[in-house]
Amino acid sequence: MTCSANPRPAESQTAVRIAGNRRVGAGVHLLRFRAPAIARAAQPGQFLHLLAPGMALLRRPFSIHDIDGDGIAILYRIAGQGTALLSRLRQGEPLDVVGPLGRPFAIENGRPHHIVVAGGIGIAPLQLLLRRLRAAKLSPLLCYGCATKTELRPHLRVKRIVATDDGSCGAKGFVTAALEAALDRYPGAQLYGCGPWPMLKALAAIAARRRLPCQVSLESFMACGVGACQGCVVKAVDGYRTVCHDGPVFESAAIDWDQEPVV
Amino acid sequence: MNRNTPVKPVDLAVRVCGLRLKNPVIAASGTYGYGAEYRRLAPPADFGAIITKTVTLAPRAGNPPPRVFETASGMINAIGLANVGVEAFLRDKLPGLRRCGALVIANIAGNTADEYARLARRLDGAPGIAAIEVNISCPNVRHGGVAFGTDPRVAASLTRKVKKAAKLPVIVKLSPNVSDIAAIARAVEDAGADALSLINTLYGMAIDSRRRRPVLGNVTGGLSGPAIKPVALYCVHQVCQAVKLPVIGIGGIRSAEDAAEFMLAGACAVQVGTATFADPGAARAIARGLAAYCREHGFGKASDITGALHK
Numbered sequence: 350m351t352c353s354a355n356p357r358p359a360e361s362q363t364a365v366r367i368a369g370n371r372r373v374g375a376g377v378h379l380l381r382f383r384a385p386a387i388a389r390a391a392q393p394g395q396f397l398h399l400l401a402p403g404m405a406l407l408r409r410p411f412s413i414h415d416i417d418g419d420g421i422a423i424l425y426r427i428a429g430q431g432t433a434l435l436s437r438l439r440q441g442e443p444l445d446v447v448g449p450l451g452r453p454f455a456i457e458n459g460r461p462h463h464i465v466v467a468g469g470i471g472i473a474p475l476q477l478l479l480r481r482l483r484a485a486k487l488s489p490l491l492c493y494g495c496a497t498k499t500e501l502r503p504h505l506r507v508k509r510i511v512a513t514d515d516g517s518c519g520a521k522g523f524v525t526a527a528l529e530a531a532l533d534r535y536p537g538a539q540l541y542g543c544g545p546w547p548m549l550k551a552l553a554a555i556a557a558r559r560r561l562p563c564q565v566s567l568e569s570f571m572a573c574g575v576g577a578c579q580g581c582v583v584k585a586v587d588g589y590r591t592v593c594h595d596g597p598v599f600e601s602a603a604i605d606w607d608q609e610p611v612v
Numbered sequence: 613m614n615r616n617t618p619v620k621p622v623d624l625a626v627r628v629c630g631l632r633l634k635n636p637v638i639a640a641s642g643t644y645g646y647g648a649e650y651r652r653l654a655p656p657a658d659f660g661a662i663i664t665k666t667v668t669l670a671p672r673a674g675n676p677p678p679r680v681f682e683t684a685s686g687m688i689n690a691i692g693l694a695n696v697g698v699e700a701f702l703r704d705k706l707p708g709l710r711r712c713g714a715l716v717i718a719n720i721a722g723n724t725a726d727e728y729a730r731l732a733r734r735l736d737g738a739p740g741i742a743a744i745e746v747n748i749s750c751p752n753v754r755h756g757g758v759a760f761g762t763d764p765r766v767a768a769s770l771t772r773k774v775k776k777a778a779k780l781p782v783i784v785k786l787s788p789n790v791s792d793i794a795a796i797a798r799a800v801e802d803a804g805a806d807a808l809s810l811i812n813t814l815y816g817m818a819i820d821s822r823r824r825r826p827v828l829g830n831v832t833g834g835l836s837g838p839a840i841k842p843v844a845l846y847c848v849h850q851v852c853q854a855v856k857l858p859v860i861g862i863g864g865i866r867s868a869e870d871a872a873e874f875m876l877a878g879a880c881a882v883q884v885g886t887a888t889f890a891d892p893g894a895a896r897a898i899a900r901g902l903a904a905y906c907r908e909h910g911f912g913k914a915s916d917i918t919g920a921l922h923k
Contacts, residue, residue: 359652360652360653361652361653362653362891362892362893400890400891405682405684405685406682406685406686406687406837406838406886406889406890407682407687407889407890408889408890445891447653447892569677569678570677570678570679570680570681571680572680572687572689572886572889573643573645573649573650573888573889574889575645575649575650575653576645576649577643577644577645577649577650577665578642578643578645578680578689578691578889579645579665579674579679579691579694580679580680580689580691581677581679581680582674582677582679582694583677584676584677588673589673589674589677589694594649608676610677610678611677611678611820611823611825611827
């Protein structure tokens, strides 16, 4: 059974003021603002399309990291001009927010276990998912991998398995290897993932091999954000799908994992 | 002015090839999907008319990603006319659009002149379509597209075929990727077109120097956005001096002032595309702003702006 609300919440365009925007790690920032309507409506895995002062033209999509009351948190890594510009904005500066957009994670209540797999900044959309899974008393397991322990972001207190490339925290190696080692203890688990393409590809392979359902969150360059321009497509097994509207959350079995997008 | 003097309402309605648009702002093809996608953020009813994503006879998957990329004051795209095909358009997309009360113009493209004619014939009888815009200017497909829009004789021959196939008004959308756009415009006018729209995107390319690869999956694409506005204004001005047909201006319009500039150059209406991506409220703001512009400059109606450029 799926408890994810259906149909999707209505999106809107809202002007907000930045409540906070601070560096929380190397090249990683946390942006906060109040947006009551979005905070009420948004579901885990959905994203917001942001326009900040100084952005030349197009908006930038960011997944919703967390919701606290009326407050929205966006966790982002500086990856290009848009995120660099965003990182320089201060409290009180305006933001134009469109959202919530996209297909959310579907929380499958009927599954015996729920395993959330995060790679690096891929933790961004998974914090809210963990929160909702915990609220639904589904006691999620977080498998969290990144390069080194200083890159680990604070997250909800849930059961977890950590893996780092350098072994500075948890197991040394890929998080998907750590997941694989643990999976026998979680038969019939629902998997959820977000992270670099190779990690998601490995996760999808594990899910296929063990016949486990798996939802992944993908990213792409976007223009419209609402499924109108067909600009942000990813290759699925049955043709191109828009990341903004058909996704960003997809069943991992629906994606053609040999077609790695350039992001 | 006395505070109590009522503000005289400005008539924003314009007429384009027999159609009455309640305002001069039209959603540009390819930027507005089939309308439903933007129904909450930029409702179809805000626009004077909406032009659908190009439809082709058969569905098209489109080009490999990446398909869009932001460049200086603009964006480059190579979508490749991804669309559901004309039958699915008529069955699944058009009914919703009709319910919105929008004036719908269908944009068509074919691989051959015969395909354009067949599309025009198929759409001609469909209830809820007010006009056909003929895309002879898509830079991102291997067959057809801009190939029909760069030679005056080819463009004229295609226009004649489409006109013969449909009773609906036919708007021909021109490419700026030609040496003499006025010559194309004259040829299309002589062939019987009812209106012209211009410009489609300019050929463009982006390269990722770090990866030493083209950014777009299609290698090349089409440039749109504020970066192309001066080119578009030039083309509209040239064409308006060369033909008597109504001209719809397109290219980097994101404010009422931008729209007014195109109308002063001779356009009777404008299309807004890339600006909607940045600000879904752009069309509504432009329509309102045009009313303010009219009041400020003593135009009783928006159509009076057309061609009112001081020499």
